[in-house]
Amino acid sequence: MVDVVGFINDKKEEMVQLLKEIVERESPSTNKELTDLLGSWLAEQFSRLTKGEVTKIENDQYGHHYRAEWGEGKEKLLLLAHFDTVWPEGTLDSKPFRIEDGKAYGPGVFDMKGGIVQGLYALHALEELGKKLNKKIVFLFTSDEEIGSPTSQELIEKEAAGSDRVFVLEPAMGVEGAIKTSRKGVGIFQLQVEGKPAHSGIDPEKGVSAIGELAHQINYLHGLTDLSLGTTVNVGTIHGGTTSNVIAAHAEAEIDLRVKAQSEFDRVIPLIQNLDPINDQTSVEVTGGINRPPLERTEDVQSMYSAARSLASEYLNIELPEKETGGGSDGNFAAQLAPTLDGLGAVGDGAHANHEHLIVKEMPVRSALLALLLMHYGEEKGGYEDE
Ligand SMILES: [Zn+2]
Structure with missing residues (x-):
């Protein structure tokens, strides 16, 4: 040798x-x-x-x-x-x-x-x-x-x-x-939030903000991070709204999930996929899934x-x-x-x-x-x- x-x-x-x-x-x-x-x-x-x-x-x-x-x-x-x-x-x-x-x-x-x-x-x-x-x-x-x-x-x-x-x-x-x-294994998800548009000055009570809803969802998602288990959830991009005087009808985000073990995918992926709207006048939809399993x-x-x-x-x-x-x-x-x-x-x-x-x-x-x-x-x- x-x-x-x-x-x-x-x-x-x-x-x-x-x-x-x-x-x-x-x-x-x-x-x-x-x-x-x-x-x-x-x-x-x-x-x-x-x-x-x-x-x-x-x-x-x-x-x-x-x-x-x-x-x-x-x-x-x-x-x-x-x-x-x-x-x-x-x-x-x-x-x-x-x-x-x-x-x-x-x-x-x-x-x-x-x-x-x-x-x-x-x-x-x-x-x-x-x-x-x-x-x-x-x-x-x-x-x-x-x-x-x-x-x-x-x-x-x-x-x-x-x-x-x-x-x-x-x-x-x-x-x-x-x-x-x-x-780590990698999961990639897209989150779409739908609200209801309205003029922010004239009819504020008629609108439901998708951006407001997304903000709550981001806090929840980041709360899923557990460094002791090596699990991280990161909302890496956000987009939403049209102009400052319109209550946003739409907002979206891209989410990166990293885990050390398949068992963490099994635990966390359903939590991400089954997000419930916090304001029930909005709707949320999640797509995506595992990109690479953990080694x-x-x-x-x-x-x-x-x-x-x-x-x-x-x-x-x-x-x-x-x-x-x-x-x-x-x-x-x-x-x-x-x-x-x-x-x-x-x-x-x-x-x-x-x-x-x-x-x-x-x-x-x-x-x-x-x-x-x-x-x-x-x-x-x-x-x-x-x-
Ligand atoms: Zn390489």
């Missing part, structure tokens, strides 16, 4: 070069032309580095997805990566790829193009060193994670359902590079994390902390169907933010960690054994 670590470490400059090339191919989720260009380039890189097979999964709406395979076996291990970013076309002009003080900057470098490079080099090492695993590796490259995975969710779930383990190349958490062993810190997740921590300490001489996050990823979908470990990608900071960067010297370390995990779960002969 030590040979894998050394091999990848020697490839650091190549990895940085590939990182530059992938970051300089912009890929905003909603720009099909650009994501398609990057997708086909990634497929070539996969074939070149791993000699594996790549299949294009056609997509009319967003960029084509790619399903890549390496090795052989009845069972499979699944790697998840998305190659779209939140950054619009032209971001490179103001934020070109650059390295400064050991940090690489550029749109999507941390979320999650760095993770893709690390994943490719983990498989490159296994291929070049002639490692034979008893499971096939399936590497999914998807194009629409940053907009909620509308066209890839089904594909991810189908692959995860048939997989022995799932590894998600989303960024690690914090500069200490923690593995994400718990991700819970199950025994499976804990055992994968402790395998990763042991490998990291034994072969890479690093401590590998774990953390929970309120953000969702495709790991949330996969975790419902197979044991899933998330946050195995780049170490750095600033996902979706102006200071987005990754720490260059961590790239070969995390790439090697992934290779070691694949060997561990793929039972490479003479490999790491559980104590």
Whole structure:
């Protein structure tokens, strides 16, 4: 196993070069032309580095997805990566790829193009060193994670359902590079309130304010937050009314619900869906529901994390902390169907933010960690054994 670590470490400059090339191919989720260009380039890189097979999964709406395979076996291990970013076309002009003080900057470098490079080099090492695993590796490259995975969710779930383990190349958490062993589930709801319009000066007694009703509902909804359980309800947007001298006939709001456990979805969702008007002359209607289920810190997740921590300490001489996050990823979908470990990608900071960067010297370390995990779960002969 030590040979894998050394091999990848020697490839650091190549990895940085590939990182530059992938970051300089912009890929905003909603720009099909650009994501398609990057997708086909990634497929070539996969074939070149791993000699594996790549299949294009056609997509009319967003960029084509790619399903890549390496090795052989009845069972499979699944790697998840998305190659779209939140950054619009032209971001490179103001934020070109650059390295400064050991940090690489550029749109999507941390979320999650760095993770893709690390994943490719983990498989490159296994291929070049002639490692034979008893499971096939399936590497999914998807194009629409940053907009909620509308066209890839089904594909991810189908692959995860048939997989022995799932590894998600989303960024690690914090500069200490923690593995994400718990991700909150996300619910999104729309609330519509109808009142009765009237002139606020001439006939105030004839109107019923939808805005007044919405204000009460917001207080109630925010009161559902229970930080001790990790449950939060946030009314994130409100709209309503027409002009200041009209009692508002209509108001609406968008609600974000986050929970750590499915049991909290079961408890809180009915409270949101069955809101009663406080003023019975108004009506309220709620639509929406679960967007991503929670990735819970199950025994499976804990055992994968402790395998990763042991490998990291034994072969890479690093401590590998774990953390929970309120953000969702495709790991949330996969975790419902197979044991899933998330946050195995780049170490750095600033996902979706102006200071987005990754720490260059961590790239070969995390790439090697992934290779070691694949060997561990793929039972490479003479490999790491559980104590
Ligand atoms: Zn991401």
